Every structure is written in C-alpha cells, then in structure tokens.
Amino acid sequence: MPFIPHTPEDVSSMLGAIGAASIEDLFDEIPPALKTGKLKDVPDGLPEMAVTRLMQERALADGFWSNFIGAGVYEHHIPAAIWQITTRGEFYSAYTPYQAEASQGTLQLIYEYQTMMTRLTGLDVSNASLYDGASALAEAVLMAVRAHKSSRRVLVPKTVHPIYRKVVLTTVKNQGIELVELDYDSATGQTILPADPGTFAGLVIPQPNFFGVLEDVHAMTDWAHAQGALAIALVNPTTLAVLEAPGKWGGKGADIAVGEGQPLGAPMSSGGPYFGFMCCRQEFVRQMPGRIVGRTVDLDGKPGFSLTLQAREQHIRRSKATSNICTNQGLVVTAATQYMALLGPQGLAKVASNSHANTVALADKLAAIPGVAKAFSSPYFHEVVLTLNDNILKGTSAKDVLRALQAQNILGGLDVSAWYPELGQAILVCVTETKTAADLDLYAQDKEFYELADAHIALCNTHMGKVKPAKVSAAMLFAASRFNAFVIYASSENKAQFLLEKESAIAYFMQEYEKYLRENVDEHLSRYEDPAG
Known part of the structure; x- marks a missing residue:
C-alpha cells in the first residue's frame, strides 16, 4: 500500500466534512460477520532498517544454488542495463496504448520487438506477444x-x-479439436512421423524438443505441407541465433x-511473469490472435505507430474474433x-554457442561415470537426458542423485521419470552460458564431499563400543558447532561485520543441519518393510 501523508487532523477534518465519526463508518454496510477484525497472526510493523535486516537473513537462508534445471525456463545472464531501462517510469507504468497520440514510445518499442522477432524466426509478421509459451502454442x-x-x-x-x-x-478439449500424440524413436529421441496420419490441420514441430534433442525440422515441415497441413514451429528463441530460422525450414x-520468450532477458522469478511470442506468414495474419503494432504516417507525412489488426471481441464481432486475449506482456517484452x-546478433549467437558447448562438456563428463549414459544419440542444444543404469548403480534413483547434489547446493536437473517412465x-x-568450468x-x-563425511562417521563409529551413542552424538554436534563458529569468524573481516552477519549465519547452519537430518531420517524410515514402522 502506498504511503499516504494524512495527519490525524487531516483525517478528522475529512470525516467531519462527510459527516462520519470514523473511517470504520465508511464500511458500515459490510455485515460484521464478514469482517476479520484485528489480524492476530500478522506481526506489528517494523522500522525500515529492521525490515532490511530481516530480508537479508531470509535471503541468506535461501542459500546459493548452482542451477542445472531448464525444462522451459532458463538461467541466462541479464545485463544490469536491461531492467534498469525497463523499470523507468515511462515503461513501467505505461498502460495499453489505445491512444496512439499519447503512446508513441510504447508503440514504437513493441514495433521494434515485432521486427526483431520476425528476423529471428524468418517469418513475415509478429504479434505484440502472448501470455507465455504454453498458451502461445494453444493459440497456434x-x-x-x-x-x-x-480438419480439427x-x-x-x-x-x-x-x-x-x-x-x-x-x-481445445471442449472445442471439438482432437490432439493426436506422436511417439518418438527410443534411440534418437526424435519424433516418428506416421505412415497414414489421415487428414489433419497442423503438425507441432518442437526445436529443440523437450529432451533437448534437435528434430529433423526440414523433413517434418515438408511432410506436413505434403499432407495439406500447417507446420507449427515451437522454438526456443536463443537457438534461433545459431540454428535455421523456422521461416527457412x-x-x-x-x-x-x-x-516462450523468457530466455530473452526475463529472470526466472519463481515462475513468472514471462511472455509468449507468435510469428506467422503473411497469408495467415488475419488468423493471428492478440495485437499487432503497425507503422504509418500522419496527416503531415510524419512517421508514427498505432495498434492495428486487433482481432479481439472487444473490438470486432464476437463471432469473428480470433481470441479473447486482452493484453500482452508489455513490460517483459x-x-x-x-x-x-x-x-545484438553476435551476442545472442555467443550465448547460444557457449550454452551448447557447456552442455556438451558436462554431458561428456557425466557419461564417463559408470552407470550414467546419454539417453539419445541425436545432437542436442543446451539440454540433455541422462539415464541411470540400475544394474550398475543398484537401485539408485534419479531422486537419490538429485538429493545428493542438492546437499551440495547444486540443483542437478529435472527428474523426468514420471513423465517418461x-x-x-x-x-x-x-x-x-552462466556456468564455468x-x-x-x-x-x-x-x-x-562424501569421503569427508564418511571419514567423520567412521571416527564416530570407532567410539561407539566404548562410549554411549548419545555422548558420541553430542560430541559430534559440539565439534561441528565449534568448527562452523570458526568458519563464521574466519569469513568476517572485522568485529562489525561479524556482528552484522552473526544471526543470519547461525540461521543458515541451523537450516542446513535440519535439512540433512530430515533427509537421513527419512532414508532410515524407508528401510522399514512396514510403512507404519
């Protein structure tokens, strides 16, 4: 809520002018049963300095993670200038540019965005954006x-x-549209095209696909056109800096x-907001949902920009509307x-090529580990599926591996076993490109890491026959606390920094200990044949 600088005298004066005894009187039409009263579980407000301190502690408790999860949302470096410019008031608070005479800056930016997207995709027209990648595919x-x-x-x-x-x-399920699932080749990870598909309206061509594998997009596109259907490219925009544009498939x-446009400068942000993009050939432009910004000239011949081809029921007959999309993700765009x-083109290509090189390097390192293998033989971009050989790893699951990596503050990837059993x-x-060697x-x-842990456990085991387990455990806890206290001390340059970071560091170590303890307790619990113990 914004700060409203009304003094008690101001409030009293305004209430007197309208004949109300208190602010609560303004809401007297609300039945008392619907009012919450005082929020007992909400703490009192804190001074700004205390809130800053609290947020720093909470941020530290989140930890520092090395992220290797993609699956549609990607961690790319975003230069500081991007959001410094984006959050300027002229962009940050701009409304939908219905009035062209008052929105030339916003309209020009969207026009430039459309131009860039058509150059990336090699197609004729781009709309002003959609909600996200998934809804963009649904609209396609x-x-x-x-x-x-x-055909439907x-x-x-x-x-x-x-x-x-x-x-x-x-x-689409309630619109009489049938989605036909196509299987993939278990060796290559590429889509298998059916010999007799029947009549269909379109073929979705992911590039790269969910596995990170590069599909044979030229063959798939020609096959769709030979069947009289449209070819729908589902692409990662980063790849378009180095791979063939869809318009040339x-x-x-x-x-x-x-x-999904998130890789182009949008932070992961716990899931959004992102934006979807859509481009098409000129002949299909009147079927495109959302908005398009066009460039024109005014009565004096000066160039300007305005909204055009707004195929929404807000502007045209409902029966003729192509979509009820009411906005685009303007700020993220x-x-x-x-x-x-x-x-620029060279910078985007460098991001793409470095991402690919890093993925190849890591995949080769991991595939050299006994029991770990690449799932598919086809080329891939910046994601790769790795499988675990049960005969070698003896029951080690994907969750086990990811949990072990998480213990080292590494988000090791996404377990896809449930989706693709x-x-x-x-x-x-x-x-x-954010990852180093x-x-x-x-x-x-x-x-x-595990050798060190095993060495400490072995030391404790040597004392188990001589001393009660409770005393061994207490000694281990004391030793860990002594060492971690030294770590906190050694990482501080002076007493002031030590005092400033003391509580947040203690909170971090307590959180880490609880996490490890719960994981190991759960592991022992899983060993009982009877789940009830």
Missing part, C-alpha cells in the same frame, strides 16, 4: 484449425513439453512459430527488446 493450434477449415485434428509429438501439452489440451518454411538490442530413471540436465567440475565430482 487454434489458429491452424481456423486456417485449415476442413492436430498432431502433437510426445517430445513437446508435457506441461505445454496439458495447457493445449485444456484449451523445408521448401516453404514453417507457417507459424511460437515459443520491453525487457526482451532491450536484451536483443543490447546483445519408458526411459527408466532419467534426469534432464541443462547448462547455459569449475561449476561443471563441481557437478561431476562430488566424491570428495
């Missing part, structure tokens, strides 16, 4: 059905992100290109435009 499916006219079937590979497939199904190019402009125990690992080594070499 609807668009393909509208454009095709005679769309082919969706199993290699499309499982959450995207769920979103598309939720969007096959003989004619893809018809529609969609995807602003960041993406700044990101693309600042990095046919792969067995499998982990989807992602590496971007030391990060890759730390991920692949965790042996030293």
